[in-house]
Amino acid sequence: LKPSSAPKPEAARRGPPSLFGSQNDGAADRGFRGQAVLLLSGRHKHRDYGQEQLQAGAGLYSLCFGAAAGVAISGFVYVGRTMQVMLFDHEYYKLQSRKRYYEKQLIFTREQEETQAAHYLGAMAAEYDPAATRMPFKPLEPKYRF
Numbered sequence: 715l716k717p718s719s720a721p722k723p724e725a726a727r728r729g730p731p732s733l734f735g736s737q738n739d740g741a742a743d744r745g746f747r748g749q750a751v752l753l754l755s756g757r758h759k760h761r762d763y764g765q766e767q768l769q770a771g772a773g774l775y776s777l778c779f780g781a782a783a784g785v786a787i788s789g790f791v792y793v794g795r796t797m798q799v800m801l802f803d804h805e806y807y808k809l810q811s812r813k814r815y816y817e818k819q820l821i822f823t824r825e826q827e828e829t830q831a832a833h834y835l836g837a838m839a840a841e842y843d844p845a846a847t848r849m850p851f852k853p854l855e856p857k858y859r860f
Contacts, residue, residue, distance in 0.1 A: 767774035847858040 769775060844854055844858050848854040
């Protein structure tokens with residue numbers, strides 16, 4: 715029997731189907747073997763690791779993109795809150811009005827307390843009897859005179 719030199723059909727060259735349902739043409743397998751051969755032979759092209767990490771989908775790229783987006787969003791929030799305070803915040807005026815009202819109320823209550831203290835002293839002075847402060851059968855000392 716003589717071996718046939720006729721080319722094999724395409725399905726016979728591909729091999730069995732892969733686990734994911736597509737036909738395995740062996741390209742990925744050949745690529746891996748080719749890289750292994752290149753590594754062993756020393757002809758492997760060196761790829762810059764930093765450039766790989768700065769391409770979309772890499773971990774470092776995602777971290778940098780997330781940090782930049784966070785800085786941008788926090789900047790927008792800062793500007794928005796500043797504009798809200800500058801244009802729409804009237805709480806400051808309300809608080810100032812309440813402070814002024816409190817100060818007026820405090821001054822009024824202090825005046826009331828002073829008036830009550832003066833009335834109390836007046837009532838005490840009306841009841842003051844200097845003769846009651848002297849010793850029996852002795853003259854009134856000058857410090858008790860009114």
